[in-house]
Amino acid sequence: MTYNFDQEISRTKTGSIKWDWFGDDVLPMWVADMDFQAPPQVLNALQSHVTHGIFGYGVPQKALSETICARMADQYNWQVTPEQIVFLPGLVCGVNLVCRAYGEPSSGVLVQTPIYPPFLSAPSNQGQVLQTADLALVDKGATIGYEIDFAAFEAAITKQTKLFILCHPHNPTGVSYSVDDLTRMAEICARHGVIICSDEIHCDLLLDGTSHVPMAAVSPEISQNCITLMAPSKTFNIPGLGCSFAIVQNPDLLTQLNQARDGIVPWVNVLGLTAAQAAYDECDPWLADLRDYLTANRNFLTSYITEKLPSLRPTHPNATYLTWIDCRQSGIEDNPHKFFLEHGKVALNDGTAFGKAGEGFVRLNFGCPRSQLEEALDRMQTALKIV
Numbered sequence: 001m002t003y004n005f006d007q008e009i010s011r012t013k014t015g016s017i018k019w020d021w022f023g024d025d026v027l028p029m030w031v032a033d034m035d036f037q038a039p040p041q042v043l044n045a046l047q048s049h050v051t052h053g054i055f056g057y058g059v060p061q062k063a064l065s066e067t068i069c070a071r072m073a074d075q076y077n078w079q080v081t082p083e084q085i086v087f088l089p090g091l092v093c094g095v096n097l098v099c100r101a102y103g104e105p106s107s108g109v110l111v112q113t114p115i116y117p118p119f120l121s122a123p124s125n126q127g128q129v130l131q132t133a134d135l136a137l138v139d140k141g142a143t144i145g146y147e148i149d150f151a152a153f154e155a156a157i158t159k160q161t162k163l164f165i166l167c168h169p170h171n172p173t174g175v176s177y178s179v180d181d182l183t184r185m186a187e188i189c190a191r192h193g194v195i196i197c198s199d200e201i202h203c204d205l206l207l208d209g210t211s212h213v214p215m216a217a218v219s220p221e222i223s224q225n226c227i228t229l230m231a232p233s234k235t236f237n238i239p240g241l242g243c244s245f246a247i248v249q250n251p252d253l254l255t256q257l258n259q260a261r262d263g264i265v266p267w268v269n270v271l272g273l274t275a276a277q278a279a280y281d282e283c284d285p286w287l288a289d290l291r292d293y294l295t296a297n298r299n300f301l302t303s304y305i306t307e308k309l310p311s312l313r314p315t316h317p318n319a320t321y322l323t324w325i326d327c328r329q330s331g332i333e334d335n336p337h338k339f340f341l342e343h344g345k346v347a348l349n350d351g352t353a354f355g356k357a358g359e360g361f362v363r364l365n366f367g368c369p370r371s372q373l374e375e376a377l378d379r380m381q382t383a384l385k386i387v
């Protein structure tokens with residue numbers, strides 16, 4: 001491995017939500033950013049920009065759009081043109097924007113729960129109605145998995161449903177969906193006239209050699225009914241720089257999205273654009289090492305929990321750096337997030353924020369040096385001794 005992901009770098013007092021939210025005695029394993037430096041090539045590009053010293057209003061350069069198109073063609077055999085790309089300052093913004101663009105007051109928006117919390121609030125932010133379909137939990141003995149319950153998915157769609165917001169790979173379950181799953185979801189949406197927005201922010205964070213297929217790349221028909229949201233932000237650990245984008249191949253949907261963003265969505269800042277260009281141009285070898293490191297962290301985590309914390313049942317994700325842990329058989333009577341915070345001084349995400357299906361669960365971010373991951377698990381083990 002060329003790059004060193006074992007190095008611990010203090011992030012306290014750096015304005016990080018993850019590290020500054022709780023007390024200094026708490027080990028934060030919650031917010032989905034990684035405790036690794038961004039790739040050196042990104043740091044060099046940012047340093048050159050800072051040395052230049054002018055941070056005026058930016059405009060996405062044609063080169064970046066072309067880079068994104070080439071990446072889509074190379075990685076997914078998906079032909080995209082620069083005109084089909086809409087730059088956005090963030091994907092939470094994108095998820096809210098699609099509700100605004102394609103719905104009206106009282107339109108229904110479908111999501112699959114448990115789910116990344118901003119998906120749950122985006123519809124009501126626009127005066128629309130949240131509709132949920134639970135994913136099916138699969139008991140795998142020491143671990144758990146999730147599958148799509150297609151009957152529940154279709155049953156959740158009503159005449160009001162305008163939009164389905166898919167999370168692929170899925171946060172928090174860490175599932176990267178197969179072409180078969182994508183096709184079945186798309187067929188159901190097409191049958192009911194439901195537009196798909198596919199949030200694929202985790203598309204590069206693939207473990208064990210898993211491959212990603214964008215929903216819109218499955219077929220030209222699906223692409224005409226789909227808005228894809230992507231970003232280099234999670235992949236290269238630059239989310240605070242706020243550079244992301246939508247790909248919209250249906251001209252009518254593109255016009256509607258651009259109209260909805262007018263006047264309220266700012267352009268991406270110049271440092272975000274600089275970082276994105278360097279990341280996509282130069283950092284795939286870093287990404288290959290990152291995937292290996294995250295895969296080893298995932299394996300370490302599953303073994304640790306299986307051997308030393310058997311009352312917890314984690315997912316064994318094939319994408320993302322997130323593990324979703326079922327604490328319902330642990331004997332913890334309190335909310336498990338609160339329990340581990342109070343008794344272990346470790347901050348995990350509270351499963352209840354991911355919808356009702358998240359009650360009794362926590363989410364753990366393993367995008368950190370192995371030593372930090374081990375420390376967090378040791379703290380959880382100590383906390384569980386009092387149960």
Ligand SMILES: Cc1ncc(COP(=O)(O)O)c(C=O)c1O
Nearest residue numbers: 032090091092116171199201239
């Ligand atoms: C599925 C998903 N979408 C969007 C985001 C956040 O995107 P952004 O920081 O670009 O708003 C996250 C962050 O965890 C996420 O998991």
